[in-house]
Structure formats: structure tokens, C-alpha cells
Amino acid sequence: MDFEPGKVHTAEVHSEVCGEDFEVQYYLPKNFTDLYKYNVIITFDSQDFFRYGQIERLYERLRKNGEIERSIIVGIPYPSVEWRNHYFSPNGEHHENMVTFVGRELIQWIDSTFPTLKMPHSRVLMGESLAGSFAFSVSLAYPMTFPQSLAFSPFVDRDFIKRFEGEPNLMQLNLYHTIGLEEDDFTTIMGDEADFLTPNRELNEFLQYEPLEYEYHELEGGHVWKTWKPELEKILKHYLQQ
Structure with a gap:
């Protein structure tokens, strides 16, 4: 493996439960x-967080200014749009x-490969759209391992909301949830017409009265990184403020 600081590297991680290898991206600070x-920081749709979110540049600036704690960035990229639909x-x-x-094998690989703190509140999951839904799914399934998750404009339907209902470990979670005000009628990457705003508001209506740490923001803009990127600085400070 390549441990050269200041660059995005790739590795393959084998999954016994999935029976296949996954490409993983990782960034070690300068x-x-x-x-x-x-x-x-674990990102899903990681190539977009690096390319459009420029998360590594933002991290370096905040860290240089002493505003956030030391972190590495690890992520799972998506090889195709169809793959995202099957896995995320x-x-x-x-x-x-x-x-x-992610909950068992990826975190074991991360903690055995890099010098990590190995504590639940030293980990942050991040995702956008379907990858945002996936980040929340991982936190719901493994609240003692990944209590902290960000979802930019996640896909939400009635069944997804039901995952939160009656979940006894919600109190362990610290979720950050955003949706764009222009996401009530837009075309997805698959070419389908969609309304993300209404079901995300329904999820917020449920979560705001539950016993968890929860931030919800409706942003000016649509289902694009132009809307999400300005929030990243707030989110890194929210979870990693020194």
C-alpha cells in the first residue's frame, strides 16, 4: 500500500460477506x-467528495487553522450508476x-491499516443522494460503531422512514441531514422524475421529536454539489471541531 501523504490513493479490500473485492480510496493528510x-471520515460516492466537494483541500485548510482534529479520509467510490442502485x-x-x-469488515481493515483512534465518536460517515441513505443505514445498523452520519439529499421513501421507527438505539446517533428546496421536482441521474423534498421533510418530522442529536437544514438549491459543497465546512466543524 502507498502511504504517501497529501494524495488520494486506492486499495482493494476483500469482503467475505459480499464475496467480492471493493475499491477503496483513502487520503492521508500532508x-x-x-x-x-x-x-x-468515511465517504460513500467518494470520488464525488474528492472531485466536486474537494473535501481533502477543505480538511487541510481547516486543520492548518487549528479548527478541526487530525483525520484521515477513506471512501468507497461507485463504478457505475447501476452499481449504486444495487449496493447503496x-x-x-x-x-x-x-x-x-462497512460495519464489520471495512472498519476492521481501516483500524488495522491506519493509526486510528478506534472510538465511535472518532468516525464520521458521509454520503449524498443514495450514498446519503446508505450512510444513515450503516449508522442505524451499527450505532455503537458509527453513531455520526451526514446525508446530503438522501433518497427517502416510506420503507426507509420505517427503519427509524421503533429503533431503540436512536439515542446513540448524531445525524446531519440536508435537502435542497429545489428538489421537489427534478430529474435523477437515471432520468426519472423525482420529489426528494417531501419525503425528506417527512423523515425530519419524525426525527426532530426523537431522542437523538439531529441537525436538519433545507438549503437553497437542487440535487447537485453546488448546493452541498458549501455545507461541508460546517459539517467538518460540527463533528471534528478541535
Whole structure:
């Protein structure tokens, strides 16, 4: 493996539960040294967080200014739009196995490969759209391992909301949830007409009265990184403020 700081690298991680290998991206900060322990930011749709969110540049600026704690960034990219529907979508055929892979196998690989703090509140999950739904799914399934999750404009339907209802470990969670005000009528990457705003408001109506830490924001804009990117600084400070 390549441990050169300041660059995005790739590795393959084998999953027994899924029976296949997954590409994983990782970024070690410019001043990385194994003399320190690090928080872990785990992104889903990771190539978009690097390309459009420029999350590594934002991290370096905030860290240089002493505003956030030491962290490494690890992520799972999507090889195709169809793949996202099968693995990240809460209705996808491989979704549950993928959740188990992250909750058991990926975190074991991360903690055995990098000098991490290995504590629940030293980990943050992040995703947008279907990957945002996936981030919340992982936290719901493994609240003691991944209590902290961000979802930009997640896909939400009635069945997804039901996952939260009656969940006894909601009090363990610290969720950050956003939706764009222009997402009431837009065309998805698959070419389908969709309304994300209404079901996300319904999820918020449920979660705001539950015993968990929960931030919800309706943003000016649509289902695009132009809407999401300005929120990243707030989110990194929210979870990693020094």
C-alpha cells in the first residue's frame, strides 16, 4: 500500500460477506505521521467528495487553522450508476450485505491499516443522494460503531422512514441531514422524475421529536454539489471541531 501523504490513493479490500473485492480510496493528510492517532471520515460516492466537494483541500485548510482534529479520509467510490442502485440504495439487492461489509469488515481493515483512534465518536460517515441513505443505514445498523452520519439529499421513501421507527438505539446517533428546496421536482441521474423534498421533510418530522442529536437544514438549491459543497465546512466543524 502507498502511504504517501497529501494524495488520494486506492486499495482493494476483500469482503467475505459480499464475496467480492471493493475499491477503496483513502487520503492521508500532508503532515501524516504514525506518531499520532486519527479520526476517520468515511465517504460513500467518494470520488464525488474528492472531485466536486474537494473535501481533502477543505480538511487541510481547516486543520492548518487549528479548527478541526487530525483525520484521515477513506471512501468507497461507485463504478457505475447501476452499481449504486444495487449496493447503496436502501431497496437494492446487495444493500444489506454492503452495510454489513462497512460495519464489520471495512472498519476492521481501516483500524488495522491506519493509526486510528478506534472510538465511535472518532468516525464520521458521509454520503449524498443514495450514498446519503446508505450512510444513515450503516449508522442505524451499527450505532455503537458509527453513531455520526451526514446525508446530503438522501433518497427517502416510506420503507426507509420505517427503519427509524421503533429503533431503540436512536439515542446513540448524531445525524446531519440536508435537502435542497429545489428538489421537489427534478430529474435523477437515471432520468426519472423525482420529489426528494417531501419525503425528506417527512423523515425530519419524525426525527426532530426523537431522542437523538439531529441537525436538519433545507438549503437553497437542487440535487447537485453546488448546493452541498458549501455545507461541508460546517459539517467538518460540527463533528471534528478541535
